[in-house]
Amino acid sequence: MxxxxxxxxxxxxxxxxxxxxxxxxxxxxxxxxxxxxxxxxxxxxxxxxxxxxxxxxxxxxxxxxxxxxxxxxxxxxxxxxxxxxxAITPSGWSNACLCGACSQDGAGTAHGWKPMGGWRxxxxxxxxxxxxxxxxxxxxxxxxxxxxxxxxxxxMCPDIMSTGFGGAESAGIRIGDIVAVFAQGPIGLCATAGAKLCGASVVIGVDRLPERLAMARRMGADHVIDASRVDPVEEIARLTGGRGVDVAIEALGTQQTFESCLRVLRPGGTLSSLGVYSTDLKIPLGAFAAGLGDHKIVTTLCPGGKERMRRLMSVIERGRIDxxxxxxxxxxxxxxxxxxxxxxxxxxxxxxxxxxx
Amino acid sequence: MxxxxxxxxxxxxxxxxxxxxxxxxxxxxxxxxxxxxxxxxxxxxxxxxxxxxxxxxxxxxxxxxxxxxxxxxxxxxxxxxxxxxxAITPSGWSNACLCGACSQDGAGTAHGWKPMGGWRxxxxxxxxxxxxxxxxxxxxxxxxxxxxxxxxxxxMCPDIMSTGFGGAESAGIRIGDIVAVFAQGPIGLCATAGAKLCGASVVIGVDRLPERLAMARRMGADHVIDASRVDPVEEIARLTGGRGVDVAIEALGTQQTFESCLRVLRPGGTLSSLGVYSTDLKIPLGAFAAGLGDHKIVTTLCPGGKERMRRLMSVIERGRIDxxxxxxxxxxxxxxxxxxxxxxxxxxxxxxxxxxx
Amino acid sequence: MxxxxxxxxxxxxxxxxxxxxxxxxxxxxxxxxxxxxxxxxxxxxxxxxxxxxxxxxxxxxxxxxxxxxxxxxxxxxxxxxxxxxxAITPSGWSNACLCGACSQDGAGTAHGWKPMGGWRxxxxxxxxxxxxxxxxxxxxxxxxxxxxxxxxxxxMCPDIMSTGFGGAESAGIRIGDIVAVFAQGPIGLCATAGAKLCGASVVIGVDRLPERLAMARRMGADHVIDASRVDPVEEIARLTGGRGVDVAIEALGTQQTFESCLRVLRPGGTLSSLGVYSTDLKIPLGAFAAGLGDHKIVTTLCPGGKERMRRLMSVIERGRIDxxxxxxxxxxxxxxxxxxxxxxxxxxxxxxxxxxx
Amino acid sequence: MxxxxxxxxxxxxxxxxxxxxxxxxxxxxxxxxxxxxxxxxxxxxxxxxxxxxxxxxxxxxxxxxxxxxxxxxxxxxxxxxxxxxxAITPSGWSNACLCGACSQDGAGTAHGWKPMGGWRxxxxxxxxxxxxxxxxxxxxxxxxxxxxxxxxxxxMCPDIMSTGFGGAESAGIRIGDIVAVFAQGPIGLCATAGAKLCGASVVIGVDRLPERLAMARRMGADHVIDASRVDPVEEIARLTGGRGVDVAIEALGTQQTFESCLRVLRPGGTLSSLGVYSTDLKIPLGAFAAGLGDHKIVTTLCPGGKERMRRLMSVIERGRIDxxxxxxxxxxxxxxxxxxxxxxxxxxxxxxxxxxx
CATH class of the missing domain: 3.90.180.10 (Medium-chain alcohol dehydrogenases, catalytic domain)
Incomplete structure (x- = not known):
């Protein structure tokens, strides 16, 4: 053998x-x-x-x-x-796939759904x-x-590009949106690029490492915030004239970044969460407007399948991202x-x- | 005077x-x-x-x-x-209104957005x-x-019908969805009716009061669960063969109901939150699939404005709900x-x- | 053999x-x-x-x-x-399927798309x-x-129910919509039922046969119009106070019904087309507001796949339609x-x- | 005076x-x-x-x-x-506006809708x-x-940028889409830029004037086709390997460009129409797959209102388009x-x- x-x-x-x-x-x-x-x-x-x-x-x-x-x-x-x-390999034929939720593929289960089942x-x-x-x-x-x-x-297509872009897509970014991306590791950088690609006019990248902030600028960030030096929540409030951002993307998986995302959102804004968390999360009452702020919190597991890969490669092929x-x-x-x-x-x-x- | x-x-x-x-x-x-x-x-x-x-x-x-x-x-x-x-009286001319977020109307602010600003x-x-x-x-x-x-x-049009229906609408309920509604007070009852009106095939109403469960049936619930007698999370798992619900609507404003909603969701499902909370909320790591479950959490403040009222009254006028x-x-x-x-x-x-x- | x-x-x-x-x-x-x-x-x-x-x-x-x-x-x-x-049997694995367009499955073609390819x-x-x-x-x-x-x-699940409901779903019917359905054959009748199921407050059924109009009422039509006796375009203008309908569903496949659908739409409304046409179609300039009416025309081929069938059967099982x-x-x-x-x-x-x- | x-x-x-x-x-x-x-x-x-x-x-x-x-x-x-x-000045308070259809504002009519009523x-x-x-x-x-x-x-914000971008937005362009834009006058050029801004990986610009094709490249077109020299329908079939485009944008207002848009669409694709037509339009049966191709035809009248203008100016301010x-x-x-x-x-x-x- x-x-x-x-x-x-x-x-x-x-x-x-x-x-x-x-x-x-x-x-x-x-x-x-x-x-x-x-x-x-x-x-x-x-x-x-x-x-x-x-x-x-x-x-x-x-x-x-x-x-x-x-x-x-x-x-x-x-x-x-x-x-x-x-990274995610959907079967194509599970109930989850046929319902548009390929990452939660439950091929082989009685009902066709399994959390993260598409990740094999x-x-x-x-x-x-x-x-x-x-x-x-x-x-x-x-x-x-x-x-x-x-x-x-x-x-980068199999995982971080698909995931990072997915965070921008799931948030429903529209032309002219202001977007903050918390953490500029590989996925956050792809989310930064993805937000630009979806039409955001202003993308604000947050991290604590100068080289990552420099890379964020390369990926299209209009502003970068060094969270080791200033409070990003205050800084974003200042940058947006108190309005807040339309979309905040979490790309680290910590309570602090999750919470900061909520705090910088305008009313009716969307928190798009990409991080893998390792603890329970807290939603602060005030930042959540007691549930009355028309906020949305969406999570996205890396979209997979050959059509997704084809699309991502076409973006690279056309030089729209490097x-x-x-x-x-x-x-x-x-x-x-x-x-x-x-x-x-x-x-x-x-x-x-x-x-x- | x-x-x-x-x-x-x-x-x-x-x-x-x-x-x-x-x-x-x-x-x-x-x-x-x-x-x-x-x-x-x-x-x-x-x-x-x-x-x-x-x-x-x-x-x-x-x-x-x-x-x-x-x-x-x-x-x-x-x-x-x-x-x-x-209940919400949008100006129509604020940036929030012109962006489709009438309830967060910030007419009079520099940027046109204010949390709950449409509620006057x-x-x-x-x-x-x-x-x-x-x-x-x-x-x-x-x-x-x-x-x-x-x-x-x-x-009921100004508030509870608009809010309850809004919870069903924001969740994007589709024909054939299974929906659970936690708490059957006035808003939960309207959410139950709204879920049916949006095409849910199965609506499960949860409460602790027999008379509210009876009313839930009148509003269209297919199953009712008395949470004072059985664990609704287990019961819903049983009813759905382990699959979970497509949409869970929170209509009370407590940690327990919020958390139960997450626990009964299928992967990729939507928690539609209507309650007014009075404490920070906790998102349990497991129920949230560590952020990888493609879950969505959406909150809805009562939609207002004359067109909304016209539509709700047309539903009543046609006898689609009593x-x-x-x-x-x-x-x-x-x-x-x-x-x-x-x-x-x-x-x-x-x-x-x-x-x- | x-x-x-x-x-x-x-x-x-x-x-x-x-x-x-x-x-x-x-x-x-x-x-x-x-x-x-x-x-x-x-x-x-x-x-x-x-x-x-x-x-x-x-x-x-x-x-x-x-x-x-x-x-x-x-x-x-x-x-x-x-x-x-x-009736449509998607492969699940074609590019079209993985893009959410199962009916246009091109499994076996180089690019994965074929018009009506899912219909085998x-x-x-x-x-x-x-x-x-x-x-x-x-x-x-x-x-x-x-x-x-x-x-x-x-x-009826394999074709007419899936098609008729699909016409209502593709139109994005919302709670309180006014919907007209032109022709009440099997698919039109299912579209009538589907429109109600999606939350329409008023459904207007149009046909020329009394028994079909009677069946339309059973399927939930609020008004029926006998097109052999009155002009349905005028009658719908009258019923809606000159406003027009939010959605018009074409369920026959003729120039006349297609055109009537356009003529009864409110500005910004949606024509949802289900018919199989056998000639070129004409879009009248006036009814189309010269292209400036924010109209949408959507066509829907019968959605298939086991998850679709499961959902439709759950609707029947719960007695929401007979x-x-x-x-x-x-x-x-x-x-x-x-x-x-x-x-x-x-x-x-x-x-x-x-x-x- | x-x-x-x-x-x-x-x-x-x-x-x-x-x-x-x-x-x-x-x-x-x-x-x-x-x-x-x-x-x-x-x-x-x-x-x-x-x-x-x-x-x-x-x-x-x-x-x-x-x-x-x-x-x-x-x-x-x-x-x-x-x-x-x-160019469009919505009232904000008409039923059409409150329904999200500001351009069809019917402020002053009994029902609140008027074709093109927002254009004053x-x-x-x-x-x-x-x-x-x-x-x-x-x-x-x-x-x-x-x-x-x-x-x-x-x-350009009041009209052509808002209209051109609107054509891309109404089409629901997604990351990785292939888009053709027929005619590269001012609105077509803005549609070309808008399609890129929405994430298209490939944009194909069609016109008959060399200087407009040159400008199309400046606005982001990946390919340009001189329709005075080659048949754009054949050329697009060739460029896409027979697949067709996800979205075709009509920006002239003629039967020929409208029809060509339909002919280059992949099954399930979207024709986004911006032109002002002056004659009835014909939909060719074959290009329309007899109504079974899951095609969508959407028209867009220039979106107006101050929030729209603010967004467009923010795109310009950030240098995303010149x-x-x-x-x-x-x-x-x-x-x-x-x-x-x-x-x-x-x-x-x-x-x-x-x-x-």
Whole structure:
């Protein structure tokens, strides 16, 4: 049985590179040889044991690669094609999918819904920090990479670009909106870019790190606020003449940023939440206008599926956004444990790491 | 200066009937002689001092009456016409109104937005538990009552019907949705009716009082749950085969009902919040899927304006809902203090009280 | 090779009952034994040669039946279960499906879109006026029939109920809308019911046949207009005080009804078109306000998929609509040629015919 | 009685500069001294008698100026402030406005709706090709011009920018959409810019004039098609690999462009129509998929009101679009007849003419 290298969750604190069998595939699957992948903040949660996955699971959910083999029932693809798949791999046929909620895919449950059920790679099935990955429901998930685009150019499509843009889209941003984005990590930066792309006239980026604020400006932020120096809630009130923002995007996953989002919203505004929280959240009564402010709070799990990937790649292809600058480091799969250490500690100005088997 | 009787907030715990001058009107106003009005749960919050208003303010925000006098710039109406106005009286010309957020009208502020700014009657200007009321921005707010409808038939339009229906509408209920409505007071009952009217196939009403559950059935609930006897979260899980509801409507304003709404939602579902809260709210991490459940939380302040009133009255006129049964008691304005006592203590199965000057 | 009976298109003017092999199924398919099906107006277009299909094709697209056999890759079902499938059978995995446009499924094309591509039964693959039918992409399409519902109760779900309701939904009907539905054949009747279900306060049904107008009232029409006796455009202007309707639904497929819909719309209103047209259409300049009336024209092809079927059946199960009365005639499959003759000539007050193998 | 100069419609073929009294204002009005205005294609329709207005009416609907005088009931403004108002001046209080359809404002009618009723300047009341203009419902319509913006920078806000952007917005453009814009006159150019601003990844501009195609590129078109040399329908089919576009915007007002829009749409796509038509329109059966293609046709009349103007100016202020290049010519009001001649004949590469009293 042929073997491959894969980054495997062993126990809290330990993700190690191991030899595992190359996956078998079923009739609807594809086997993809990974050419580039990356590490996500969620993987660090998994590493720390904050988000539980099965021991022995291959982690990683951002695959760029080449079709190695197709399941017997898969049509419309050929071996050797360059492809990308989303971090979320909807089945297409669950009740959730057919209701427009692909990320909450409950294929296999009696009723067709499961929280986060569309997130399978590195969560409920083996992921893509490996030489090969099995892509389930391949016809719904494999998107061909246009010839002109490099692996690194499309590396953000599977997760952070889809998630960040999704935060802007779910908020229903309209032409002329004022938008604040709290935290300018990879997802927040994509939300900043996404807000501009949706027509916001003013985007305000908030973070505590100067290099991230600088990157926020590159992604289109009109104003940046260093939350380590000024109170962003007060500063946004000042910038907007007391009006507040139409949309506030939370991209960190903490009580403080969530709450700040609410506090900077105009009445009737929308809080679009992207962060993965690790505690209960508090909604302050005043910022919520006691429930009478016509506020909306929306959460978005990374949209997946091949059509989503196609659209995101078309945005990149047309030069409407350049996420290449986010790849700050490059490692071989062999050195992924070192990469995890760097990324987990957020050393050396790291934003995203390209991993190549 | 001619005088009238009016229910006035004096201090926490005291709303009393006083003589006040009949209001003067400006060019855009109308003076309406009240023929029927009612007491709202919010008025009880005011009475208790939980929601602060100016001392000496006339309370009440649900006017049905007759045009007594029109401002010099008001066109399209005649004295003597029977009219109703919403609890919320948008100006029509604020930035908030022109942006579709009439309830958050900030007419008079520099930027045109104010939390709850559209709520003026009995909040920032004198209200309608009186013989006369000044209706501001009359052309935006006065809706003629069709001849065939009685005062009591339209008495719920200004607030509870508009609010309850608004909760169903803001949730985006679609044909075939399963909806739970937590609390079956007047607003919850209207939300139950509104959910059916929007196409829900299954509406589940939750309360602790048998008579309210009985009324919920009259308003269209398919299932009712007595929360004093069973755990509604478990019961709804059972009724839906573990799937959860598409929409949960909160109609009480407590942590417990808010939280239960989240717990019964399917992934991707919508919590539509109508309650007036008096404490910070907690969002439980698990019920919120750590922010990854594609949940939406929307809040709705009672939609107002003459077009809204016209639409609600057309629903009543066509017999699509009968809210007459909600008027459980009738009092003269002279006896309004007694009515407050009864309503504040929720005695005698009271739902709504018709007050006639 | 086992044989079955099937209604087959031979040439314009001839659909005949023939013996054909029972279909083979692939890994994603299911074989369903038909217990009840029906004839649609579209089938009559096919019969007449107005809508071309391949010679030898089994016609019919409204299957109610029992699972006889499951493809090797199909999970979540068992043989012997009672099921229904929509007239439109989306794959779930095409770009169109993943973009929310399941009816325009282009599975198998390079780009994933094909006009009407989701309509396969009796159009591009063998249909269900037969003893057995192969259901493609079974996991996306088979919906279990609740135990309490008879075949005839769910017989309208696959097409006319889904289409008629879809016309109301696509129009974005809101609480308090005034809606006109032009033509009260089976689809128009379902549109009438759907408009009510979406919250319309006033629905006006238009037709030329008294029995259809009577049925329109049963389905919830508030007013009916006999277009053979009065001009419906004038009558609707009168009924609405010159305002016009918020939504006009076209349910016949002729220039006259299309044009009348435009003429009765209020400015900013929506024409929701369901008819299958057979000629170019004309938009009259005046009724279209020269393009400046903020009008919308939306067309809807019958929504399919198992989640849609589940929702429609839940509406029936809860007693929110009774379409049973639409089954005016019953025939054995053996007599389907007679049924076509009756239905094609619209004799004997026929609305829908239940066909049982 | 003080006099002013004004461009007045005398009879078909003649708009002349005349002396007229400076307008009186009512309590809700403002008198604005025009500092810059422009001529619109619609004005040429008026000049030619194709769109009828009253003889003696001052034409023009694009005002930039300074508040000269405020009506007695107008609050929140001061004389001397620089302001802009939309071509459409909604009342804010009509049923149409309160229903979100401000352009179809029927203030003054019994039911509150009138086709194009929000368009008053140079249509039903005196317009702004004059030294002064009366702005009705001033509080709903006057938007302050930010200090940093010149008259010419905001000159496109009242009409073509609002209309062009509106065409993109009404179409519901999403991130990654492919959009075709037929005709690249001023409104088409703004639609091109608006489509990019809404997130389109590919915008295809079609026209017959090289200079307009060049300008289309400046406004963000990814591809331009010279319809005098190639068939745009075939060319778009080629560019999209046979898929078609998600949205086609019509910006000319002819049968040919309308029809081409339909022909290039993917199934389920949206035709967003901005043109002012002068004949009945034909919908070709095939391009319309016989009514089964899930197509949408939406029309948009220029959105107005002060909030709209504020938003558009914020887009300009943030440098997201530069419409200054569209001002190709400048004339004094005294020479407006010459300007009409130039503009009416589309000589000298004219796009927009700044007129200064």
């Amino acid at each position: 042929p073997k491959m290298k894969a980054a495997v969750f062993v126990e809290p604190g330990r993700i190690v590179l191991e030899d595992k069998p190359i996956p078998d595939i079923g009739p609807l699957d594809a086997l993809v040889r990974i050419t580039t992948t990356t590490i996500c903040g969620t993987d660090v949660h998994i590493l720390k044991g904050e988000y539980p996955v099965a021991r022995g699971l291959t982690v990683g959910h951002e695959p760029v690669g080449v079709i190695e083999k197709l399941g017997s029932a898969v049509e419309g693809y050929e071996e050797g094609q360059r492809v990308v798949a989303g 790679f590195g969560n409920t099935i083996d992921g893509c920090q490996a030489e090969y990955v099995r892509v389930p429901d391949a016809m719904a998930n494999l998107a061909r990479v246009p010839d002109g685009l490099t692996d690194e150019q499309v590396l 996420l290449g600058a986010m790849v700050t480091h490059r490692y071989r799969l062999d050195d992924i444990e070192t990469a995890y250490e760097l990324f987990g500690q957020q050393r050396d100005g790291v934003l995203k790491i390209a991993i190549t088997p | 001619p005088k009238m009787k009016a229910a006035v907030f004096v201090e926490p715990g005291r709303i009393v009937l006083e003589d006040k001058p009949i209001p003067d009107i400006g060019p855009l106003d109308a003076l309406v002689r009240i023929t029927t009005t009612t007491i709202c749960g919010t008025d009880v919050h005011i009475l208790k001092g939980e929601y602060p208003v100016a001392r000496g303010l006339t309370v009440g925000h649900e006017p049905v009456g007759v045009i007594e006098k029109l401002g010099s710039a008001v066109e399209g109406y005649e004295e003597g016409q029977r009219v109703v106005a919403g 009657f009995g909040n920032t200007i004198d209200g309608c538990q009186a013989e006369y009321v000044r209706v501001p921005d009359a052309m935006a707010n006065l809706a003629r009552v069709p001849d065939g409808l009685t005062d009591e038939q339209v008495l 809210l007459g049964a909600m008027v459980t008691h009738r009092y003269r304005l002279d006896d309004i203090e007694t009515a407050y006592e009864l309503f504040g203590q929720q005695r005698d199965g009271v739902l709504k009280i018709a007050i006639t000057p | 086992p044989k079955m009976k099937a209604a087959v298109f031979v040439e314009p003017g001839r659909i005949v009952l023939e013996d054909k092999p029972i279909p083979d199924i692939g890994p994603l398919d299911a074989l369903v034994r038909i217990t009840t099906t029906t004839i649609c107006g579209t089938d009559v277009h096919i019969l007449k040669g107005e809508y071309p299909v391949a010679r030898g094709l089994t016609v019919g697209h409204e299957p109610v039946g029992v699972i006889e056999k499951l493809g090797s890759a199909v999970e979540g079902y068992e043989e012997g279960q009672r099921v229904v499938a929509g 039964f009796g159009n591009t693959i063998d249909g269900c006026q037969a003893e057995y039918v192969r259901v493609p992409d079974a996991m996306a399409n088979l919906a279990r029939v609740p135990d309490g519902l008879t075949d005839e109760q769910v017989l 379409l049973g009365a639409m089954v005016t005639h019953r025939y054995r499959l053996d007599d389907i040629e007679t049924a076509y003759e009756l239905f094609g000539q619209q004799r004997d007050g026929v609305l829908k015919i239940a066909i049982t193998p | 003080p006099k002013m100069k004004a461009a007045v419609f005398v009879e078909p073929g003649r708009i002349v500069l005349e002396d007229k009294p400076i307008p009186d204002i009512g309590p809700l009005d403002a008198l604005v001294r025009i500092t810059t205005t422009t001529i619109c294609g619609t004005d040429v329709h008026i000049l030619k008698g194709e769109y009828p207005v009253a003889r003696g009416l001052t034409v023009g609907h694009e005002p930039v100026g300074v508040i000269e005088k405020l009506g007695s009931a107008v609050e929140g403004y001061e004389e001397g402030q620089r302001v802009v108002a939309g 300047f140079g249509n039903t009341i005196d317009g702004c090709q004059a030294e002064y203009v009366r702005v009705p419902d001033a509080m709903a319509n006057l938007a302050r011009v930010p200090d940093g913006l010149t008259d010419e920078q905001v000159l 419409l200054g290049a569209m001002v190709t010519h400048r004339y004094r009001l005294d020479d407006i007849e010459t300007a009409y001649e130039l503009f009416g004949q589309q000589r000298d590469g004219v796009l927009k003419i700044a007129i200064t009293p």
